[in-house]
Amino acid sequence: MKPLFSHGPLPGYRLFLCVLTASALMFADTRFTRMEEVRAQLSTLVAPIQWAVSLPSDILTWGSLALSDQRALLEENRRLREQILTLSHRVQHMASLTAENVRLRELLSASRQDDMPFITAELLSLDPDPFTHQMVVDRGRRHGVYVGQPVMDASGLVGQVTAVSGYSSRVLTVADASHALPVQVNRNGLRFIVRGSGRYDALKVLHVPDTADIREGDLLITSGLAGRFPAGYPVARVAEVVHDPGQPFARVTATPVAQLQRSRHFLLLFPTPPPGADDEAWELELSADAMEAARAVIGLDADQEAP
DSSP: OOOSSSSSHHHHHHHHHHHHHHHHHHHHHOOTTTHHHHHHEEEEEEEEHHHHHHHHHHHHHHHHHHHHHHHHHHHHHHHHHHHEEEEEEEEHHHHHHHHHHHHHHHHTTOOOOOOOEEEEEEEEEEETTOOOOOOEOOOGGGOOOOOOOOOEEEEEEEEEEEEEESOOOEEEEETTTOEEEEEEEEETTOOOEEEEEEETTEEEEEEEETTTOOOOHHHHEEEEEEESSSSTOOOEEEEEEEETOSOOOEEEEEEEETTTTTTEEEEEEEOOOOOOOHHHHHTTTHHHHHHHHHHHHHHHOOOOOOO
């Protein structure tokens, strides 16, 4: 019986013919330059087919990018609207606080606090003694600098002037172990004494009762007591509070807010005498040249008395 479908020798000849044609084309492409024109024309004919084949994937890619961009824009728009509402609320709150502050000042008959006079100074040298934390700045008696004058940088209190020459001054920083000053906690007004520890990154808060409301992160500012430093300037931030069971005082350390090891430019403040202070005693602490320079900085005439 013969099979229903018989395969004759024709497919074999087709394969042989295809192989022969391919070999001839490869040989012609290698030996003859005219095949480049033929290949270019064939590429031109095939290009629309290739474009049509890649069109669906291109459409999907473009659509996904468009949707993602739209989602990103919508999310950004939502965040910006939330920020606008938050900032608007803060502005309204600040406006009410400002108005309340004005009313309270009017009730207390308080005058507006003017900016404190100051001069700028630049670092000249550091004390090479590792057990002291002192530096020399390029302002001296000729510029009105006096012993005990507060020194600031852009972040907070640096220290005070301890020695003055004609054109330079020595500054004792708050990190020196021999330096101490009265401070208060900005959050609740508790007053303490801060002393240097001999390290640039640590100050000691002395005699803190174990039950005192002082926490890590509290800002310590000058209290204005003792009349050396004006009130309200940042000194340090509480870094650690350790409560010892059975001990009456807690161990509190703070980190100076001033950049003691980095700053090169400083402000030397000219605080006015505290209310009720003896003006003559205040002036006797300064030499005639220093008083004349201080009056020039503050804006007083030579024959005009300080307020």
